[in-house]
Amino acid sequence: MFENLSGRLGGVVKTLRGNARLTEDNMKDALREVRMALLEADVALPAVKQFIADVKVRAEGQEVVGSLTPGQALIGVVYEELTKLMGAQNDALNLAAVPPAVILMAGLQGAGKTTTSGKLAKLLKETQKKKVLLVSTDVYRPAAIEQLKTLANQLTVDWFPSDVSQKPVDIALAAIDHAKRHFYDVLIVDTAGRLAIDEAMMAEIKALHAAVNPVETLFVVDAMQGQDAVNVAQAFNQTLPLTGIVLTKMDGDSRGGAALSVRHVTGKPIKFLGTGEKLTGLEPFHPDRMASRVLG
Numbered sequence: 001m002f003e004n005l006s007g008r009l010g011g012v013v014k015t016l017r018g019n020a021r022l023t024e025d026n027m028k029d030a031l032r033e034v035r036m037a038l039l040e041a042d043v044a045l046p047a048v049k050q051f052i053a054d055v056k057v058r059a060e061g062q063e064v065v066g067s068l069t070p071g072q073a074l075i076g077v078v079y080e081e082l083t084k085l086m087g088a089q090n091d092a093l094n095l096a097a098v099p100p101a102v103i104l105m106a107g108l109q110g111a112g113k114t115t116t117s118g119k120l121a122k123l124l125k126e127t128q129k130k131k132v133l134l135v136s137t138d139v140y141r142p143a144a145i146e147q148l149k150t151l152a153n154q155l156t157v158d159w160f161p162s163d164v165s166q167k168p169v170d171i172a173l174a175a176i177d178h179a180k181r182h183f184y185d186v187l188i189v190d191t192a193g194r195l196a197i198d199e200a201m202m203a204e205i206k207a208l209h210a211a212v213n214p215v216e217t218l219f220v221v222d223a224m225q226g227q228d229a230v231n232v233a234q235a236f237n238q239t240l241p242l243t244g245i246v247l248t249k250m251d252g253d254s255r256g257g258a259a260l261s262v263r264h265v266t267g268k269p270i271k272f273l274g275t276g277e278k279l280t281g282l283e284p285f286h287p288d289r290m291a292s293r294v295l296g
């Protein structure tokens with residue numbers, strides 16, 4: 001797992017050879033490489049700065065032990081810190097609620113909320129044998145309601161009917177009532193998104209959150225958005241008590257820097273990665289794997 005970064009740092013870490021201790025001075029060039037790698041992976045600058053500062057504090061003065069070269073010791077610290085920053089381990093979905101456990105999906109239009117709702121329904125149905133109900137509260141786009149129905153039918157998962165003439169809160173409450181009466185374990189509530197953050201959307205999702213009291217509020221964000229993802233994440237995090245993040249479109253050419261940035265600004269765990277348009281393309285998030293990907 002250390003190979004990529006080792007390769008990248010190549011000559012730089014060799015200059016550290018012979019030093020028995022990591023110091024600010026002898027780490028300088030190597031840390032500059034790490035900084036470049038993070039920026040190239042599209043990690044937002046404040047997150048990069050914080051990260052480099054943390055690594056410095058942790059590595060400085062550290063004795064180089066055993067058969068490690070100082071360069072390897074530094075690379076080890078970088079990976080460990082990066083993994084730690086992204087959550088250390090996979091955070092599982094929390095479904096501990098009086099049924100139905102409600103999962104609220106939040107995010108901008110096009111982020112992948114509807115697709116992820118379908119993927120999540122499939123995952124819960126197949127791996128945990130949950131009885132799942134899907135509902136769309138996107139009353140602005142009839143196509144979005146249709147999209148969710150089509151997905152649900154494809155997956156043979158039930159969906160609760162909704163209509164553009166209804167209010168999102170009313171739809172969600174009716175869906176919860178239906179889910180209770182028909183013994184569903186999980187209700188996934190898909191919400192409307194806009195192309196950019198706007199107050200009306202934020203007010204609506206806040207009201208929806210208050211009404212449905214979800215056990216999981218997942219912020220769905222397109223990893224390809226890179227640094228723009230930061231502002232969006234910040235706005236959603238300030239509006240809603242997010243419980244987790246889904247990074248979609250990780251199958252694209254993104255190096256995954258958004259993972260680090262979004263984690264940095266929200267402090268919330270990334271729970272899943274979207275890895276394709278197909279409904280099988282949802283994976284639990286593993287911080288160590290992402291650390292390798294980000295550092296390239």
Ligand code: GDP
Pocket residue numbers: 107108109110111112113114115116193248249250251252273274275276277281
């Ligand atoms: P919503 O507006 O947030 O509900 O977004 P959608 O679920 O409609 O997704 C927008 C587009 O992104 C669709 O064309 C999806 O097929 C695509 N999409 C969603 N998730 C992924 C993913 O993980 N990988 C890829 N390649 N495409 C995705």
